[in-house]
Amino acid sequence: MKPVIIKSDEHIQCMKASGALLASVFKALDEYIKVGMTTMELNDFVETYITENLGAIASTKGQYGYPYAINVSVNEVVCHGMPKASQKIKSSDIINIDVTLKHNGYLADSSKMYVMQDASPLAKKLAKETYQAMWEGIKRVKPGAKLGDIGHAIQTYAERRGYSVVREFCGHGIGSEMHEGPDVLHFGKKDTGLVLKPGMTFTIEPMINQGSHKVKTLKDGWTVVTKDKKLSAQWEHTILVTDNGYEVLTLRHDETVTGI
Template identity: 85%
Template sequence: MKPVIIKSNEDIARMKQSGKLLARVFSALDDYIQVGQTTMAVNDFVESYITEQLGAVASTKGQYGYPYAINVSVNDVVCHGMPKASQKIKNSDILNVDITLKHDGFLADSSKMYVMPDAAPLARKLTNETYKAMWEGIKLVKPGVKLGDIGHAIQSYAERHGYSVVREFCGHGIGTEMHEGPDVLHFGQKDTGLTLQAGMTFTIEPMINQGTHKVKTLKDGWTVVTKDKKLSAQWEHTILVTENGYEVLTLRHDESLPCMPSH
């Protein structure tokens, strides 16, 4: 089990800066991403923006041997989708773009769903309800709360709306390393698990499926898809536990606390 690292005030200041830079990446991507573009073009844009415009590191690239700057997960892809020069974004697609950025030694990690103009109403609904499920977890964060409370809130919300929560992947502690302790499950029982303390930093990133929670990994060794080929959605933020609550370090310009994003 990886240790949980309580961040100093200096560490937190650096993480806040990384989070702000990552939010800027998504703002730029909002203006760039469109139907007809290839997912590899999106990857190249993000890598260039991070390195050339922000002077930071696109830290997904090279992480555990992964070759690209983003994960881009389209429709029934749950996570770790690989960008492709042959894959064009279609009018009806929903896609998750997951980016990690490193600046001044500290990481920020976030993902956002993009809904194309002709996406089906049920696809749009899944995307919106997944966003709300993430916030059901985030808004509980404060010292003294247990991680099981967060997982339970996310699972209860998702299942109440007829969806399932992927079990195989979870949120994680983050700082100078991509994956620190604790593991942040998006399902669970109240009053179980680690007790939160001020200075902890971790991601909350539920993957919510239209159908079964069961998934499988494709032959490329990275891409994870739903077993029943139904849609999946995910959102992610990096969270700081403050003395009396939480701060979302990767909060974007199109968000307030807590709310639905503008479309």
């Protein structure tokens, strides 16, 4: 089990700076992404923006041998989708773009759903409800709360709306390393698990499926899809436990701290 590292004030400031840079990546993506471009074009844009515009490291690239700067997960792809020069964005797609950035030795990790204009009403609803499920978990973060409170809030919100929560993947501690302790499950029971303390930093990143929660990994060894081929959505933020609650370190320009 990986250790949970309480961050010093100095390290928290580094993580805040990385989080702000990562938020700016998504702002740039908002203006760049469009129907007809390839997912590899998105990857190349993000890598160039991070390295040349921001002077930071696109730290997804090379992590565990992964060859690209982003994960781009389209429609039934749950996570870890690989960009392709042959894959063009369609007007009906929903797309999760997951980016990790490192600056001055500290990381920030976030993902966002891009819902194309002709996506079905059910697809749009899934993306919106997944976003709110993430916030239901985030709002449980405070000193003295337990990790199970986060997972329970997400699971309850999603399942009451007829969705399922992917079990095989979870949020994680983050700091100078991509994956630190603790593991942050997106399902669970209230008042169970690790007690949260100020200075902890971790991601909350629920993957919510239209159908069954069951998934499978494709032959490329990375791409995870729903077994029933129904749609999946995911959002992610990097969170700091503060003295009296939480701070979202990767909050984007188009967001508030209370979700929708």
